Amino acid sequence: MTQISTVTTAESLLESLDSVGIKYVFANLGTDHVPIIEALAKRRREGKACPEFVLCPHENIAVHMALGYASATGEGQAVMVHVDAGTANAAMAIHNAARTRVPVLLLAGKSPFAVQGELLGGRDNYVHFMQDPFDIGSLVRPYVKWEYVLMSGCNVAEVTRRAHTVMHTEPCGPAYLVMPREVLSAPCEAPSPRFTQARFGATRPTALSAGATAEIAQRLFDSLSPVLVTSYLGRNPKALAVLGDFCEHYGVRVVEANPTHLNISRTSAWAAGFDASQLIAQADTILLMDTDVPWLPKFAQPHPDAYCIQIDVDPSKSSFPMWGFGAEIRVQADTLQALQSLNAYAAAHATEDFRGHVAVRRAHLLGEKAAGQAEPTSTSKPVGPVAVAPVLQALARLLSPQDIVVNEAIRNAPVVLKALPRSEPGTYFSNAGGGLGASGGWALGLKLAHPDRRVVQIVGDGSFHFCTPTSFYVVARNMKLPVLTIVLNNGGWQAVKEAVLRMYPDGEAFEANKFQANLQSNDTRFALVAEAFGARGLEIAAMDEVESVLAEALATLDDGNSVLIDLKLPPIE
Numbered sequence: 001m002t003q004i005s006t007v008t009t010a011e012s013l014l015e016s017l018d019s020v021g022i023k024y025v026f027a028n029l030g031t032d033h034v035p036i037i038e039a040l041a042k043r044r045r046e047g048k049a050c051p052e053f054v055l056c057p058h059e060n061i062a063v064h065m066a067l068g069y070a071s072a073t074g075e076g077q078a079v080m081v082h083v084d085a086g087t088a089n090a091a092m093a094i095h096n097a098a099r100t101r102v103p104v105l106l107l108a109g110k111s112p113f114a115v116q117g118e119l120l121g122g123r124d125n126y127v128h129f130m131q132d133p134f135d136i137g138s139l140v141r142p143y144v145k146w147e148y149v150l151m152s153g154c155n156v157a158e159v160t161r162r163a164h165t166v167m168h169t170e171p172c173g174p175a176y177l178v179m180p181r182e183v184l185s186a187p188c189e190a191p192s193p194r195f196t197q198a199r200f201g202a203t204r205p206t207a208l209s210a211g212a213t214a215e216i217a218q219r220l221f222d223s224l225s226p227v228l229v230t231s232y233l234g235r236n237p238k239a240l241a242v243l244g245d246f247c248e249h250y251g252v253r254v255v256e257a258n259p260t261h262l263n264i265s266r267t268s269a270w271a272a273g274f275d276a277s278q279l280i281a282q283a284d285t286i287l288l289m290d291t292d293v294p295w296l297p298k299f300a301q302p303h304p305d306a307y308c309i310q311i312d313v314d315p316s317k318s319s320f321p322m323w324g325f326g327a328e329i330r331v332q333a334d335t336l337q338a339l340q341s342l343n344a345y346a347a348a349h350a351t352e353d354f355r356g357h358v359a360v361r362r363a364h365l366l367g368e369k370a371a372g373q374a375e376p377t378s379t380s381k382p383v384g385p386v387a388v389a390p391v392l393q394a395l396a397r398l399l400s401p402q403d404i405v406v407n408e409a410i411r412n413a414p415v416v417l418k419a420l421p422r423s424e425p426g427t428y429f430s431n432a433g434g435g436l437g438a439s440g441g442w443a444l445g446l447k448l449a450h451p452d453r454r455v456v457q458i459v460g461d462g463s464f465h466f467c468t469p470t471s472f473y474v475v476a477r478n479m480k481l482p483v484l485t486i487v488l489n490n491g492g493w494q495a496v497k498e499a500v501l502r503m504y505p506d507g508e509a510f511e512a513n514k515f516q517a518n519l520q521s522n523d524t525r526f527a528l529v530a531e532a533f534g535a536r537g538l539e540i541a542a543m544d545e546v547e548s549v550l551a552e553a554l555a556t557l558d559d560g561n562s563v564l565i566d567l568k569l570p571p572i573e
Contacts, residue, residue, distance in 0.1 A: 006187055006188070006189050007187070007188050008035060008038075008039055008153070008184065008185055008186065008187060008188055009035070009150070009152070009153030009156055009183055009184050009185070009186055009187075009188045010035040010036045010038065010039035010184040010185065011039040011042065011043060011188070012153050012156045012157065012188045013036070013039075013150075013153075013156050013160065013179070013184070014036070014039055014040060014043055014050040014051070015043075015048070015049075015050070015157075016156055016157045016159075016160035016161070017050070017051050017078060017160060018049045018050050018051055019157070019160075019194075019195075020160055020161055020164040020197075021075060021164075021197075022051050022076075022077055022078050022105065022164070023051055023052060023075070023077065024051055024052050024053075024054055024065075024066070024069065024077045024078070024448070025051045025052070025053050025054070025077070025078045025079070025080050025107070026054045026056055026061075026062035026063070026065045026066050026077065026078070026079045026080070027053050027054065027055055027056065027062065027079070027080040027081075028055075028056050028057070028058065028059050028062050028080070028081050028082060028086055028089075029055070029080065029082065030081075030082030030083060030085075030086060030109055031082075031109075031125055031127065031128070031181075032082060032083055032109025032110060032111065032112070032179075032180075032181050033080065033082070033109055033184075034121070034181065034185075035121060035181060035184035035185040036080070036184060039184075040053065051078065053080075054448075054475070054479060055475075055478070056441075056471060056475055057468075057470070057471035057474050057475070058089065058468040058471035059079075059081050059086055059089035059090040059093065060089065060090075060092070060093055060437055060440075060441060060466070060467070060468050060471070061440060061441040061444070061468055061471045061472055061475055062079045062080075062081065062090070062093075062441070063079050063090050063093030063094060063096075063097065063104065063106070063441065064093050064096070064437075064438050064439075064440065064441025064442045064444075064445065065441045065442075065444045065445040065448065065475070066078070066079050066097075066104045066445060067093070067096065067097050067100065067102045067104060067438070067441070067442055067445060068406075068429070068441060068442035068443060068444060068445020068446040068447075068448070068449070069445035069446070069448055069449045070102045070103055070104060070445070071100075071102055071235070071261075071429055071442070071445070071446065072426060072445070072446050072449035072450060073449050074235075074236075075103075076102070076103025076104050076105060076164070076167050076168055076172070077104065077105070078104070078105040078106075078107055079104060079105070079106050079107065080107045080108075081106065081107070081108050081109070082108070082109055082131075083108065083109045083110060083111055083127075083131040083132075083136070084111075084131050084132070084133045084136050084139065085131055086108060086109070087106070087108045087136060087139045087140060088139050090106060090108075090140070091139050091140050091143070092435035092437075093435060093438065093441070094106060094140045094143045094144065094174050094176075095142075095143045095433050095434070095435050096431050096432070096433030096434075096435045096438050097143070097173060097174045097433075098142075098143035098144070098145075098173045098174055098319065098433070099143075099292075099431075099432040099433035099434070100232075100260055100431060100432040100433055101170075101171045101172045101173055101232065101235075101432070102172060102173070102174075103167035103168050103172040103173065103174070103175075104167065104174045104175075105163050105164065105167060105174075105175050105177065106140065106144070106174055106175065106176045106177070107177050107179060108136065108176065108177070108178050108179070109178075109179060109180075109181065110136065110149070110178045110179060110180045110181070111123070111127075111128045111129070111131050111132035112124075112128055112180060112181045112182055113180060113182060114182055119182045119185075119186075120182065120185045120186070121180075121181035121182040121183075121184065121185035121186075122181075122182060136178060137176065137178065140174070140176055143173070143174060144173070144174045144175060144176040145166050145167060145173045145174065145175055146162070146163060146166040146167070146175040146176065147175070147176040147177070147178070148162070148163070148176070148177050148178070149177075149178045149179075149180070150177060150178065150179045150180070150183055150184075151180075151183065152183060152186075153183065153186060153187075153188030154188070156188065157194075157195055158195055159177065160177075160195075161195035161200050162200075163175040163177055164201075164202075165200060165201055165202050166202075168201070168202035169202040169203050170202075170203075170204065170205050170313040170314070170334070171313050171314040204334065205313045205332065205333055205334035205337075206333055206334065206337070207333060207334060207337035207338060207340070207341050208311070208331060208333050208337070208338045208341045208342070212329070212331050212333075213338075213341045213342060213345050214345065215329065216309055216311075216329060216342060217250075217342055217345040217346060217349065219285060219307060219309065219329075220250045220252070220285060220342075221250075221349075221350065221351075221354055223250075223284050223285040223307075224284055225282055225283050225284050225285070226250065226251065226252045226253070226283060226284070226285040226286075226287065227252065227253050227254075227255060227272070227276070227279045227280060227283040227285070227286050227287070228243075228246075228247075228252050228253070228254045228255070228286075228287040228289060229254075229255045229257050229276050229280070229286065229287070229288055229289070229291050229294040229295070230243075230254065230255075230256060230257070230259075230263050230288075230289045230290050230291050230335075231256065231257050231258055231259050231260055231261075231263075231290060231291040231292060231293075231294075231432070232259070232260045232261050232263070232290045232291070232432070233261070233263045233289055233290040233335050233336075234259075234261035234262045234263035234264070234425065234428075235260075235261045235290075236336050237425035237426050238336060238425075239263065239335070239336050239339070239425070240262065240263070240264060240265060240424075240425045242336060242339045242340055242343065243263065243264055243339060244264065244265065244268060244270070245339075245343050246339045246342060246343055246346075247264070247268065247269075247270035248270075248358070248362070249342070249343055249346035249347070249350065249358070250342070250346060250358065251357065251358035251361045251362065252270065252287070253270050253271075253272040253279065253365070254268075254270050254271055254272055255272045255273060255274065255275070255276040255279055255294075256271075256273070256274050256417075257274065257275075257276050257291055257293065257294050257295065258274075258293060258430075258432070259274065259417070259428070259430065260429065260430045260431065260432045261426075261428060261429060261430075262422050262423075262424070262425065262426070262427055262428035265423040265424075266421035266422065266423060267421070267423055269362050269365040269366045269369060270362075270365065273418075274414055274417055274418075275414075276294055276295045276300065277295060277299060277300035280294075280295060280300060280301070280302045280303070280306065281300070281301070281302065281303055282303060283302065283303060283306055284303065284305065284306055284307065285306065285307050285308075285309070286302055286306050286307070286308045286309070287308075287309045287310075287311065288308065288309070288310040288311070288312070288325065288327065289310075289311050289312065289335045289338075290312060290313075290335050291312075292317060292320070292323075292432065294325060297324065297325075307328050308325075308326060308327040308328055308329075309327060309328065309329045309330075309331075310325070310327040310329070310330045310331065311331050311333055311335055311338045312331075312332065312333075312335065313332065313333070313334060313335070314332075315327075315330045315331065315332050386540055386541065386542065386543060386546075386567055386568055386569055386570075387543070387569075388409075388412050388415045388416075388419070388488060388567070388569065389415050389418070389419045390419075390543065390546070391486075391540065391543075391546050391550075391567060392415065392416060392419035392420045392458070393419045393420075394546050394547060394550055395420060395456070395486075395550055396419065396420045396421065398550055398551070398554055399420075399454065399456070400454070401422075401423055401424045401427070402424055402427065402453050403427065403453055403454040403455070403456065404426070404427050404428070404429070404446050404450065404453055404454065404455045404456065405420055405422060405427065405428050405429070405456050405458065406429050406430070406439045406442050406443045406446065406455065406456065406457045406458065407428070407429070407430040407439070407458055408430065408431060408436070408437075408438060408439035408457070408458065408459040408460065408463050409458050409459065409460050409463075409488055410436075410460045410462070410463055410494070410495050411460070411494040411495050411498065412458075412460065412488050412494075413430065416458050420458070429442060429446065435466075436462070436463040436466040437463055437464075437465070437466025437467040437468065438467075439457045439458070439459045439463065439467060440457060440459070440464075440467035440468070440469070440472040440485075441467075441472065441475075442457075443455045443456075443457040443483045443485075444472070444475055444476060444479070444481050444483065447481040447482070447483055448479070448481055451481075454484065454554070454557060454558075455483050455484070456483075456484045456485075456486065457483055457484065457485045457486070458486050458488065459485065459486070459487055459488070460487070460488050460490070460494075461487050461488065461489040461490065461491065461492070461519070461524075461526070462492055462494075462495075462519065464485075464487050464526065465519075469526075469529050469530075470529070470532075470533070473529070473530060473532075473533035473534075473535055473562065474533060476533075476535065476562045477533055477534050477535070477562070480560065481562075482557050482560050482561055482562045482563075483557075483562050483563075484553055484554070484557050484562070484563050484565070485530070485562070485563070485564045485565070486564075486565045486567055487526050487564065487565065487566050487567060488567050488569060489524075489526065489566055489567055489568055489569055490569040490570065490571055490572050491518055491519055491520050491569075491571035491572050492518040492519040492520070492571075492572045494572055496516065497572060518571070518572050520571075525537075525566070526564060526566040527539050527564055527565075527566045529564070530562065530563070530564035534561070535561060535562035535563060535564060536552075536553070536556045536561055536562070536563045536564070537563075537564050537566070538552065538553055538563065538564065538565045538566070539565070539566045539567075539568060540565060540566070540567050540568060541568040549565060550565075553565055
């Protein structure tokens with residue numbers, strides 16, 4: 001006989017979140033969460049398991065912390081926000097989660113539906129009338145894989161499992177659960193069947209079939225100049241080694257197009273940079289693996305005779321209204337498993353002549369790479385205006401291979417990639433979405449997942465404003481999550497100016513030198529923002545300050561305190 005216990009729906013929700021493996025709820029709470037706050041206090045008094053609540057003063061930080069933690073661990077976490085206002089504030093970050101394919105469960109309140117005091121939890125506040133839209137889900141519907149309104153506590157365990165399953169099924173992404181206050185406060189007198197991971201968990205993509213493996217491998221055996229383009233293959237930490245083996249087997253160069261993860265060691269002979277334009281124009285075989293925008297068609301096109309192969313968990317890119325990258329072979333499969341199958345085939349079927357061809361190509365590429373990296377030795381101390389590349393090169397010499405870099409430098413993002421190379425899995429992250437201000441919360445989530453590793457956030461000043469810095473530093477301080485932030489401060493949005501010049505190179509804005517992009521942030525003391533919350537604030541205004549400031553920053557970071565370096569760049573004109 002099934003045992004029935006009397007608890008509130010809010011208590012059952014907390015138990016259900018814990019049962020599916022959610023460790024953290026990154027929360028910005030409101031009046032609609034009162035039953036959850038009460039249930040949380042009760043469960044803690046009773047010594048019962050429940051997720052840890054991390055209070056975030058802004059939804060932007062809450063969602064991006066969840067994304068950072070999930071990026072590091074593969075384990076989607078929960079975010080709890082207030083009604084429509086909280087959902088609206090979270091929407092930009094949910095867009096980033098969708099485009100970066102990161103699982104996150106967005107739990108939103110809902111204005112109470114009982115108006116006259118009929119039910120516990122009914123309307124008792126002015127905002128309960130003002131924060132009651134006709135369709136709250138429409139605020140995030142373009143970006144979520146699943147949405148549901150919790151109508152009763154009788155199925156809360158099943159609903160939680162369903163959300164967890166959908167958000168972890170490839171392509172991963174956000175799920176959205178709305179919870180009316182009356183439902184959360186109501187008694188929950190229903191059986192609680194176990195919706196286990198084994199029976200109800202996420203499904204996984206399959207490997208390549210034997211036929212597809214042979215067809216693709218034979219094509220690569222016949223190829224003289226193959227290129228692989230990827231953006232997020234490295235989200236699985238095992239991918240670096242497997243992709244490296246694949247390159248050695250087939251002699252394939254790898255371009256990381258707008259990489260959100262480290263996909264190949266930057267020291268590899270096969271690492272071919274971050275711009276596919278030139279290589280695809282020369283390649284006879286092009287592999288697209290885990291990439292959404294491999295190149296910009298307006299500026300780059302494959303060779304007319306190139307043979308394209310796409311392997312992806314989401315080859316149709318169904319969430320993109322337009323996606324026009326064709327392929328002769330298009331396969332839905334897990335890319336890591338696909339590479340493993342192709343590696344096994346090459347080990348069994350590659351001829352000695354082909355292996356010799358790959359070895360010659362590898363030696364040639366290593367020679368080119370060594371020649372390109374050769375720099376004249378100089379003993380002189382750099383002076384003068386600050387430049388991004390040499391500062392980050394100096395930082396690179398001070399970081400360990402395990403330290404993590406979060407790149408939100410926008411127009412300077414390619415400079416970060418080149419000047420601050422990473423070689424270990426899980427040491428580089430960037431946002432695939434277009435919502436600015438992701439790096440702050442992302443860095444905190446990564447630090448929460450890896451407390452023993454340094455986390456460095458590189459962000460443009462225009463994006464830093466979107467990071468909700470005060471909220472960022474409150475969480476960093478309260479949770480003891482020290483992060484090094486380097487603000488690339490050129491006084492505004494360089495991307496806006498460049499966009500205007502691409503469309504109207506000789507236009508009125510050019511003639512007037514008015515691009516509506518100058519925030520005059522060079523006169524802003526970003527360091528004082530950090531100092532206001534107990535972090536260390538530093539500035540670099542000349543190159544001869546770089547070594548000493550970086551050393552001080554890392555020493556402070558290692559002592560457990562966050563640091564912000566305001567890097568004073570030449571201003572936008």
